[in-house]
Amino acid sequence: MIPTVKLNNGIDMPQLGFGVFQVPELAACETAVTQALDAGYRLIDTATAYQNEAAVGRAIKKSGIKREDLFVTSKLWVSDFTYERAQKGIDASLERLGLDYMDLYLLHQPYGDVMGAWRALEEAYHAGKIRAIGVSNFYADQLKNLELTMSVKPVLNQIEVNPWYQQSTEVAFNQRDDVRVEAWAPFAEGKHGIFTDPTIAAIAESHGKTVGQVILRWLLQRGITVIPKSVHSTRMAENIAVFDFDLTEAEMHTMGTLDRQESQFFDHRDPVTIEQIFGASLKQLKE
Ligand SMILES: NC(=O)c1ccc[n+]([C@@H]2O[C@H](COP(=O)([O-])OP(=O)(O)OC[C@H]3O[C@@H](n4cnc5c(N)ncnc54)[C@H](OP(=O)(O)O)[C@@H]3O)[C@@H](O)[C@H]2O)c1
Secondary structure, three states: OOOEEEOOOOOEEEOEOEEOOOOOOHHHHHHHHHHHHHHOOOEEEOOHHHOOHHHHHHHHHHHOOOHHHOEEEEEEOHHHOOHHHHHHHHHHHHHHHOOOOEOEEEEOOOOOOHHHHHHHHHHHHHOOOEOOEEEEOOOHHHHHHHHHHOOOOOOEEEEEOEOOEOOHHHHHHHHHOOOEEEEEOOOHHHHHHHHHOHHHHHHHHHHOOOHHHHHHHHHHHOOOEEOOOOOOHHHHHHHHOOOOOOOOHHHHHHHHOOOOOOOOOOOOOOHHHHHHHHHHHHHHHHO
C-alpha cells in the first residue's frame, strides 16, 4: 500500500506514482500501465501532449480496479491555453481517458493565457470533473501571480527535481506555500550515468537497495511526490519498493552534495525554450 499525502484542498494523493512520458506507442503504453497497476501503482501521470491518454484509459478499464482507488493525473497543453479552448481540452482529456472525472489536472507549462485556461480548470473543478487542479513547471513568481489573480489555489506544482537538479529554493517556496511538489524526471532520465553514480551506489549498497530506490527515497524524504517511468516490469517493482527503509540525515546530506544546480533538460525561463515549447502553438491558438 502506497502512503498518501493530503493536498491543500483536503484530498488524498499517493506519494508515488507511474509516469508515461515518452511511451507514445499506444499498445506499449497500455501494457506498461497494466503492468504498473498489477505491481501496485495507483497514481498514473499522463498528459494531452504525451498522446497516450486513451491507452491509459484502456488499461484502467481493463484492470477492474475501483475508480476511487485510482488517482489519475493529466495535463492541458499550451495550444489549449485560452478559456474556451481549455474547456474543450478538459472534456477531450476525459473523453480520451474514458473517465467521468480526473483526480488531478495540470497546466503543463507557464506560458500564454494561463489565467484564461486556469478559469476553465476552476469551473471544471467546481463542476466535479476534476478533483484537484495544479500546475507544472511554474517558478515561484509565476505560481504566486496565479494564486493572487485567481480564486482556486493550485494543489501541486510538478517540476524537474533529481539529484543533478535539486531545486532547493523552489521546493522550499512551494512547501512553505502549501503547494505539493511532484518531481518529474526523478532519475534525470538516466543522464550523466546516474544509475551507476558511485556516491549513490555506496548509499544503496549499505541498505541493500538500488541506486534508483535511493533516489526515490531521498525525494520522498524531502516531502516530494515521485512519478518514475519505466516500461520494464522488474524496474516498476523496484521503483515502488521504497517504503521499507530510511536514509539517515548524513545520507540525505551526502545526496545534497550532488546538486549541479542546472536543469538537465531546459530552463523554462530561457526565451529560446519558450519559443520552442510555446511558439509552435501560436497558430493553433489563433484558429
Ligand atoms: N511536467 C513535465 O513537464 C514533465 C516532463 C517530463 C516528465 N514528466 C513526468 O514525469 C515522469 C517521469 O519522468 P521521465 O519519464 O522523464 O524520466 P525518469 O523517470 O527520470 O527516467 C525514466 C528513464 O529511467 C529508466 N529507468 C526507470 N527506472 C529505472 C531503474 N530502476 N533502473 C534503471 N533505469 C530505470 C527508464 O527506462 P525504461 O523505461 O527502459 O525502464 C527511462 O529511460 C514522466 O513519465 C512524466 O509522467 C513531466
